[in-house]
Amino acid sequence: MVRLGMLIVLLGCSAAHAASLSAQLDRATAALGEPLSLTVEARSLDLDALDLTPLDAHFEIFARTRSRGADSETLVLTLYPRMAGALPVPPLQLDTRRTPVLPLTVTDGSDAIPRVSAHWTLEPAETEPNQGRPGAPLRVSQPARLSLSICDDGSLQWQRPALPPQTGRVVRVLGEDEGEGVRAGETCNLHRFHWALLATREGAATLDIPMLDASRFGQRLRFPGPSLNFQAAALPAWLPEHVPPVAPVVRADPLPARWPLQRPLSWRFEVTGGYSADSLKALLDLQLRESVALGVYPPLIEAVPPDDLNSPLSRYAVTLFLRPRENGTVTLPALNLSWYDPTLGRLASRALSGHSIEVFDPRWRLVGQVAGGLAGVVLLVVLAWQVRRTARWRLARRRGLRAIRQARDVSELAQAVRRFSLAGRPAASSLGEWQRRMAQETGACDVAGAVCLLERQRFGQAAPTLAVLQQALLQELAKARPLPRTALRRMAAGK
Numbered sequence: 081m082v083r084l085g086m087l088i089v090l091l092g093c094s095a096a097h098a099a100s101l102s103a104q105l106d107r108a109t110a111a112l113g114e115p116l117s118l119t120v121e122a123r124s125l126d127l128d129a130l131d132l133t134p135l136d137a138h139f140e141i142f143a144r145t146r147s148r149g150a151d152s153e154t155l156v157l158t159l160y161p162r163m164a165g166a167l168p169v170p171p172l173q174l175d176t177r178r179t180p181v182l183p184l185t186v187t188d189g190s191d192a193i194p195r196v197s198a199h200w201t202l203e204p205a206e207t208e209p210n211q212g213r214p215g216a217p218l219r220v221s222q223p224a225r226l227s228l229s230i231c232d233d234g235s236l237q238w239q240r241p242a243l244p245p246q247t248g249r250v251v252r253v254l255g256e257d258e259g260e261g262v263r264a265g266e267t268c269n270l271h272r273f274h275w276a277l278l279a280t281r282e283g284a285a286t287l288d289i290p291m292l293d294a295s296r297f298g299q300r301l302r303f304p305g306p307s308l309n310f311q312a313a314a315l316p317a318w319l320p321e322h323v324p325p326v327a328p329v330v331r332a333d334p335l336p337a338r339w340p341l342q343r344p345l346s347w348r349f350e351v352t353g354g355y356s357a358d359s360l361k362a363l364l365d366l367q368l369r370e371s372v373a374l375g376v377y378p379p380l381i382e383a384v385p386p387d388d389l390n391s392p393l394s395r396y397a398v399t400l401f402l403r404p405r406e407n408g409t410v411t412l413p414a415l416n417l418s419w420y421d422p423t424l425g426r427l428a429s430r431a432l433s434g435h436s437i438e439v440f441d442p443r444w445r446l447v448g449q450v451a452g453g454l455a456g457v458v459l460l461v462v463l464a465w466q467v468r469r470t471a472r473w474r475l476a477r478r479r480g481l482r483a484i485r486q487a488r489d490v491s492e493l494a495q496a497v498r499r500f501s502l503a504g505r506p507a508a509s510s511l512g513e514w515q516r517r518m519a520q521e522t523g524a525c526d527v528a529g530a531v532c533l534l535e536r537q538r539f540g541q542a543a544p545t546l547a548v549l550q551q552a553l554l555q556e557l558a559k560a561r562p563l564p565r566t567a568l569r570r571m572a573a574g575k
Contacts (some may be wrong), residue, residue, distance in 0.1 A: 099124035099337075103172060103179035111193035112164045112186055113294070113301040115142065118157040125174055128151050134170040138162050139292050140302065158293060164188040184360065193301065194233040197263055198292060200308035201227045202277065205326060205354070205392045217313045219280050219422060222325045223354050223392040226256070226275040226308075231261050234269035236294040241305060248285055248312075250521045252276040255389040276392030282314035305310050315420060319427070322362045325353030325420045326393070328430050335435045340442040341407060344377070347400040348356035349432060350384070351417065352393055357381050360396055363417060368400070373410050404439040411436045473502040473562050484553050493549060496520040497534065511535055522560045530556055 106117040116139075120130065127146065135141060135157075143158040151546045157564040169182040205223040218224050220405050228240060237377035243251050255272035273559055279285070288385030289305040299403035315569075316326060332349035351360060355412030363380055380399040404410050414434040421428045480500035498514045499507040502521055511531050518527055537549060 083372050099177070099496060101174050101177040101179055102168070102173075102551055103171060103182060105182045105184060108496065109185045109187065110161065111190035112161055112188050113193050113196060113303045114160075115300070115302075116159040116161070118159055118182075118186070119170060120155045120157070120172065121152055122155075122174065123152045124155070125177070125555060126154050127174070129481075130172060132157075132172065133220065134172060135159065135202055137170075137555070138167050138400065138490070139169075142302065152230065153157075160292075162181075162304045173276060193296075194235055195343070196230065196232050196236070196292075196294075196303045196348065198228060198230045198303070198306050200287070200306055201229065202308065202310055203227070218279060219313045219325045220279050220315050222279070223394065224279075225392040226277040226279045226287075228273045228305075228346045229261065230271045230292065231263045231268040232271070232294075236296050238273075238299070241289050243287070243289060246285075246287075247285075248279065250278040252278075252392075254392065257390070269575070274390045279312035281311075282312050284309065284311050286474040288548040300465060316425075319420055320418070322355075322359030323418050323420055323427070324359070325422050326354035327419050327428070328355065328417045328422070328433050330351035330417065330430055331434045333430060335437060338438045339404060340441050341404055343403070345402045345437075346567060347412060348397060348401060350395060350397050352386060352395045353419065354419075355396065355417075357396060358385065364398070364400075364415065365417055373404065373406040374412070375405055376413075377401035377403070398460075405431050407441055409436050409437050410439050428552055469562075472504070476502050476504055477557070478562060484550055484557070486544070487550065490546060490549070491554075493542055493546065494534060497531070497553060500557060502560060508564060518560070521562055527553070527556050551556075554569055 085293065098124040101120070102122075103118060103120045106119075118135075120127065122130075129559070132141060139159040139161060141157055142160055144158040145158075147154045147156075147225075154266055165184045167184050167186045171181055171445055172176040173179075193428070203225045204218045205225060228241070240253070240256065252275060253304060256273045258269070258271045287308040287310070289307075290304040292305050294301045294303065295322050326487070329352040330349055331352075332347075335345075335347060350417050355363075361379065366375045366380050368379070377400075380401070382397045384395050385399050386393060386395045402412065412434040415432040416429040417432070418427060418429045420426075477500075478563055483496040483499065484493065487496050496512060497510060498509075500514070501517065505517065508517055511534065530549070533552065534549055
């Protein structure tokens with residue numbers, strides 16, 4: 081019996097000596113931002129039960145790698161320090177065994193890792209200078225710009241940190257910029273990330289962010305992020321929910337002076353301030369009412385980016401659709417955009433005055449356009465007829481002059497003269513008849529002398545040459561022009 085007990089004790093001692101737990105750091109000195117490797121090795125123990133919570137206070141556990149051997153199990157932890165200074169790795173406990181305290185010194189920068197500093201700034205937004213008092217606290221529903229400024233030597237590439245969600249605030253991502261800053265009297269590279277922050281409840285609040293992620297020549301670095309404590313002041317209890325403590329800026333597009341009846345009119349304006357789309361719609365719905373003279377449709381509210389991409393203020397393009405229902409002067413509705421003035425502690429408003437437009441019936445305008453078009457067609461027809469008439473008598477005169485010029489004797493010349501007509505009439509029976517016809521057609525064309533010479537030449541009573549007769553006739557007939565229609569009608573009426 082004694083031998084059996086001694087055997088059990090020896091077996092227990094052997095098992096106790098077989099189980100072991102050890103931990104080892106890859107180095108005893110590190111710079112803030114660079115990773116550390118903590119290797120934990122266990123024999124005859126289950127590493128799933130290892131308590132890692134003691135590491136959370138001073139280290140971020142970024143990655144875990146686990147491997148198994150024939151009689152042991154190894155866990156490799158990638159750690160990033162959360163602060164600089166003497167930062168020993170605390171003991172880790174598994175079952176009844178504990179790892180030793182591992183000494184570690186974390187420096188703020190080194191030859192390979194630059195020194196990094198980061199801080200928050202919170203700036204309540206204002207649309208007008210001197211709106212708020214200097215150093216005025218942030219108020220509920222007041223947009224503010226939240227900026228994280230990181231100073232380094234310019235060799236690091238930063239990634240925007242993700243802000244954890246939290247009740248009591250709404251955060252919206254803005255832009256980022258880079259420039260030159262000053263740290264402890266020395267110039268540094270300044271990288272800034274911006275967010276729009278809107279507190280939705282009053283009281284004190286704390287903003288904590290995870291480690292800041294950066295890279296340097298392919299090496300991943302993580303630096304501790306700063307915390308921000310801020311206070312949001314409450315708004316008066318009587319203030320409507322959709323009224324922000326920021327003065328709006330309104331810019332409206334010009335409207336036409338005249339507009340047709342029953343045709344929808346779009347009135348567009350932009351509002352920059354602290355409104356949300358729902359609050360802006362609620363304000364407009366309270367003021368837009370249909371009337372006998374004007375029909376009103378639901379407004380279209382669209383978010384547009386502000387001129388300054390890092391501004392936390394909201395900017396919306398509002399389009400009102402209106403339909404005039406009566407002729408005459410119609411005044412569009414005046415709009416008041418309410419806001420709370422924290423300086424004076426009272427409700428204020430920004431007015432968008434209504435414009436007056438002249439409404440006309442497009443049917444009468446169409447009648448005028450049709451009448452004008454018909455008058456234009458008639459004028460065009462008359463002009464075309466006049467051009468055609470002018471072209472015809474000019475062509476007839478040219479043919480007649482050519483026939484007179486080509487006559488080879490007095491007989492052919494007399495025949496060409498009797499055929500000359502600006503109206504295209506047949507040849508006259510005699511030169512006297514042709515002379516009377518020319519007097520009726522042209523009025524002032526004096527061909528009596530030339531006709532007298534031609535008749536005397538035909539009967540041998542004069543001796544002018546053919547060329548002289550032709551020249552006399554051509555000189556007078558080249559000036560022949562038909563009388564206007566009105567003159568012809570008066571001559572016919574006189575007869």
